[in-house]
Amino acid sequence: xxxxxxxxxxxxxxxxxxxxxxxxxxxxxxxxxxxxxxxxxxxxxxxxxxxxxxxxxxxxxxxxxxxxxxxxxxxxxxxxxxxxxxxxxxxxxxxxxxxxxxxxxxxxxxxxxxxxxxxxxxxxxxxxxxxxxxxxxxxxxxxxxxxxxxxxxxxxxxxxxxxxxxxxxxxxxxxxxxxxxxxxxxxxxxxxxxxxxxxxxxxxxxxxxxxxxxxxxxxxxxxxxxxxxxxxxxxxxxxxxxxxxxxxxxxxxxxxxxxxxxxxxxxxxxxxxxxxxxxxxxxxxxxxxxxxxxxxxxxxxxxxxxxxxxxxxxxxxxxxxxxxxxxxxxxxxxxxxxxxxxxxxxxxxxxxxxxxxxxxxxxxxxxxxxxxxxxxxxxxxxxxxxxxxxxxxxxxxxxxxxxxxxxxxxxxxxxxxxxxxxxxxxxxxxxxxxxxxxxxxxxxxxxxxxxxxxxxxxxxxxxxxxxxxxxxxxxxxxxxxxxxxxxxxxxxxxxxxxxxxxxxxxxxxxxxxxxxxxxxxxxxxxxxxxxxxxxxxxxxxxxxxxxxxxxxxxxxxxxxxxxxxxxxxxxxxxxxxxxxxxxxxxxxxxxxxxxxxxxxxxxxxxxxxxxxxxxxxxxxxxxxxxxxxxxxxxxx
Numbered sequence: 001x002x003x004x005x006x007x008x009x010x011x012x013x014x015x016x017x018x019x020x021x022x023x024x025x026x027x028x029x030x031x032x033x034x035x036x037x038x039x040x041x042x043x044x045x046x047x048x049x050x051x052x053x054x055x056x057x058x059x060x061x062x063x064x065x066x067x068x069x070x071x072x073x074x075x076x077x078x079x080x081x082x083x084x085x086x087x088x089x090x091x092x093x094x095x096x097x098x099x100x101x102x103x104x105x106x107x108x109x110x111x112x113x114x115x116x117x118x119x120x121x122x123x124x125x126x127x128x129x130x131x132x133x134x135x136x137x138x139x140x141x142x143x144x145x146x147x148x149x150x151x152x153x154x155x156x157x158x159x160x161x162x163x164x165x166x167x168x169x170x171x172x173x174x175x176x177x178x179x180x181x182x183x184x185x186x187x188x189x190x191x192x193x194x195x196x197x198x199x200x201x202x203x204x205x206x207x208x209x210x211x212x213x214x215x216x217x218x219x220x221x222x223x224x225x226x227x228x229x230x231x232x233x234x235x236x237x238x239x240x241x242x243x244x245x246x247x248x249x250x251x252x253x254x255x256x257x258x259x260x261x262x263x264x265x266x267x268x269x270x271x272x273x274x275x276x277x278x279x280x281x282x283x284x285x286x287x288x289x290x291x292x293x294x295x296x297x298x299x300x301x302x303x304x305x306x307x308x309x310x311x312x313x314x315x316x317x318x319x320x321x322x323x324x325x326x327x328x329x330x331x332x333x334x335x336x337x338x339x340x341x342x343x344x345x346x347x348x349x350x351x352x353x354x355x356x357x358x359x360x361x362x363x364x365x366x367x368x369x370x371x372x373x374x375x376x377x378x379x380x381x382x383x384x385x386x387x388x389x390x391x392x393x394x395x396x397x398x399x400x401x402x403x404x405x406x407x408x409x410x411x412x413x414x415x416x417x418x419x420x421x422x423x424x425x426x427x428x429x430x431x432x433x434x435x436x437x438x439x440x441x442x443x444x445x446x447x448x449x450x451x452x453x454x455x456x457x458x459x460x461x462x463x464x465x466x467x468x469x470x471x472x473x474x475x476x477x478x479x480x481x482x483x484x485x486x487x488x489x490x491x492x493x494x495x496x497x498x499x500x501x502x503x504x505x506x507x508x509x510x511x512x513x514x515x516x517x518x519x520x521x522x523x524x525x526x527x528x529x530x531x532x533x534x535x536x537x538x539x540x541x542x543x544x545x546x547x548x549x550x551x552x553x554x555x556x557x558x559x560x561x562x563x564x565x566x567x568x569x570x571x572x573x574x575x576x577x578x579x580x581x582x583x584x585x586x587x588x589x590x591x592x593x594x595x596x597x598x599x600x601x602x603x604x605x606x607x608x609x610x611x612x613x614x615x616x617x618x619x620x621x622x623x624x625x626x627x628x629x630x631x632x633x634x635x636x
Contacts, residue, residue: 018549018562020570023541025466025534026458028072028079029364029390030451031352032065033344036127037083038103042355042362045069045079055083056129057440061343064398067436068370068451074479075455076462080364084344084352092130092338094119094306100126104297107304112297114316116306123335124302130338133270133302134258138225139251139309140326141234146171149223152180152215153196162199162210166221169196173330175226177203180219186212189226225330227254231274238275238290240283241319248326249278249319251292255302258334270302278312279319303335346372350379359387365537366454369394374420377427381520384426389541391457391519391533392427395448401432401486402446410486415499418520425527427520428453429501431488434481434512446485449504452478456514457534467535467579469517469613471502476514478504484512500528517613532610535579539608543567547604555597560587563604571608583608 004010035056037043045051048070058066072079090098099118101107116122120137123130138144149172154165157180166172176190178200188200189207202209235250253273260266276282276292284290289298293305293316308315313325349372356362367380367390380392400413410432418429430453433446456470456478463475470476484506488496493503493515502516521528527536546566553559564585571583587604596603624633 018546018566020542020546020566023538023545024078024363025365025538025541026076026078026461027364028069028076028366028368028451028454028458029081029353029356030065030069030072030079030368030370031082031084031349032069032370033062033086034066034083034127035059035062035340036125036129037081038125039083039085039089039100040352040355041082041103041105043081043083045073045081046077048073051079051081052440055081056127058438058445059441061340063438063445064371064447067438067445067447068368071436071447071449071451071480072366072368072455072458075452076458078458080356080362082352082355084348086341086344086348088339089126089341090337090339091126091304092123092128092133092335094121094135094333094335096336098337098339101304102126107297111304111306112293114293114305114307118306119333120305120307120309120331121333121335122304122306123338124300124304126338127340128338129262130302131336132257132259132261133335134256135303135333135335136225136227136254136256137251137309137331138227138231138235138253139312139331140248140328141236142326142328143225143330144228144234144252145222145224147222148220150221152217152219152221155217157211157215159212159214160210162201164198164215166196166198169193169198172198172223173226173332177224177226177228179222179224180211180215181222182213182215184212187224225252227252227269227272230254230269230272235275238277238279238282238319239285240290241277241279241322241324244320246279246319246322246324248324249282249322250275251278252276253292253296255300271300273299277319278308278315278324279322280316281318281320346376346379349376353380353383357383357386359389365390366457367392368454369448369450371398371448373397374417377421381422381424381427385424388426389537390426391530391537393430393450393454393457394421394427395430395450396432398433398446398448404486407486407488407492411488411492411495414486414501415495418499418501421520423500423520423522425519425521425525425533428457428518428530429520430514431486431496431501431503433485434478434504435483435485436480437482444482449478452481453502453504453514455479457530465577465579466538467531467574467577467611469529469531471514471517471530471613473510473513478512478514481506481512517615526610526612529613531613535574535610538579539571539574539606542570543606550602555592555600555602557588559602560592560604563587567604567606571606578611581609581611 037055091101121135150166150168153167172193177187179187187203189203191199231252237247241249255271257263257268276295277290282290296305356364377394384390384392396414396417401410430449438445460470460475488503496503500520505515506512517530526532567585584607591603
């Protein structure tokens with residue numbers, strides 16, 4: 001303690017309120033192949049809609065991964081997803097060469113300085129979806145509007161006409177909005193430009209019809225940027241740059257769905273960036289960063305900035321005293337060369353899951369295998385065993401059960417598949433695939449059940465506790481199953497259960513049910529049950545987290561007593577919630593003798609008797625003679 005050298009009052013506090021923290025046990029994790037989304041980055045997903053928005057809709061190549069994730073989200077709202085890097089995956093780019101930008105970290109580390117050499121823009125994530133994007137830049141007031149661009153050179157134009165000849169067609173682009181000075185202020189959108197000849201439609205939302213009133217030869221033509229009505233006005237000089245003696249720093253950017261495959265509507269506007277700045281230090285009146293590459297990086301869901309327009313001198317310079325080039329040509333880029341790549345490999349999938357291997361930095365508990373072979377399952381077991389706070393969930397291969405008419409063959413295939421997988425209490429096997437509806441493509445799909453079995457575990461955590469079995473009619477009902485590829489009979493369930501496989505069975509009038517709660521441990525042990533393995537994961541994770549606060553304390557009776565007083569109430573609570581039947585905590589001089597203390601170690605032995613789930617029920621009915629007292633025959 002601190003010593004006082006003169007009279008006074010020293011106030012001190014000592015915190016003896018340490019408790020065992022609540023720990024997560026129901027966070028799912030899956031590696032996938034998808035049509036969009038960041039690559040090699042762990043993303044938190046809370047719903048199927050969130051999954052679609054981030055990683056795209058399923059297709060015939062990736063639906064097993066998608067629906068494994070979606071199946072889990074039908075039971076829980078906490079899933080970590082990693083999109084694996086597959087060969088040939090590319091982001092669409094402005095110059096049509098394509099480039100893989102894995103995620104925002106990859107962009108910031110390698111491309112945010114404009115060194116990508118792929119044109120001005122790239123799609124935000126890899127995949128052919130980016131080929132739908134079009135980016136239009138209005139870099140100056142001239143591009144925004146020319147009030148007397150040219151004149152009509154076509155005699156008299158009648159009402160309803162949709163084409164005419166101009167005195168000069170130079171400087172017009174498809175999509176430009178034109179006006180002929182009619183009294184109604186009518187505007188038209190250019191459809192085609194061929195020399196001085198143009199065609200158009202009314203710009204009133206109808207996208208049809210022609211001239212409202214007859215137009216005389218020589219009438220002046222006003223041209224505007226096609227998106228002029230989406231921004232406040234012509235780009236000019238921001239107050240930030242003007243105050244510092246610069247000029248011409250503003251520009252507008254519009255991102256559209258050019259082909260309509262993203263939104264379902266051709267040309268749909270996706271994003272608008274109004275009056276952003278070419279100055280690297282540009283600020284809004286509110287003091288926010290207004291430099292256009294940074295604004296796009298921070299706000300866009302669709303694109304990255306990759307380079308400045310080549311004719312834009314001084315773009316990216318500081319705003320003090322700088323005159324930025326007022327580029328007078330419209331710049332539009334149709335992104336292309338985006339590619340979904342080839343089918344993902346087991347090795348690529350392994351790399352994705354390994355991003356979730358470190359238990360200290362990544363909190364996940366239920367590893368969903370999705371689609372994969374025995375090597376993939378083994379890789380997940382390795383990750384779960386390294387973490388020691390997660391359980392992997394795996395299904396057989398599709399070819400083992402789908403489109404096989406003979407259930408005996410299916411039983412043999414499933415047993416053979418899992419016989420090749422090593423023993424571990426950190427994995428749970430199920431028996432197959434379910435038939436479910438794919439609303440995104442209006443078809444039915446066969447998808448693996450491991451997302452559902454992991455989901456049953458997560459739902460059990462929410463409704464009960466992690467040490468309850470996720471199987472049976474109360475907690476093991478499978479959602480979204482039209483039918484099963486393999487619906488094992490009682491005899492077949494017996495074969496599978498002895499082989500560590502948990503059957504999923506449809507019972508008429510009672511639904512489709514996970515009808516087993518074994519882990520993949522082949523050795524007879526309490527840990528061959530899911531509820532016991534997850535009980536110990538919960539205890540170990542919670543107690544070890546709390547134990548970190550004993551580090552660097554003294555190994556004396558005070559610290560040991562403090563530790564016991566922290567652990568025992570927690571275990572009594574678990575006991576009261578039916579997790580264990582009894583326990584004892586040993587943390588004293590018997591397991592912390594002098595040599596342990598001298599090695600700077602601290603030991604605690606925690607003995608628990610786990611509760612067991614009922615797997616077998618015997619009902620004995622005894623008939624007795626009339627007049628016999630039941631007390632005479634009970635126990636006979």
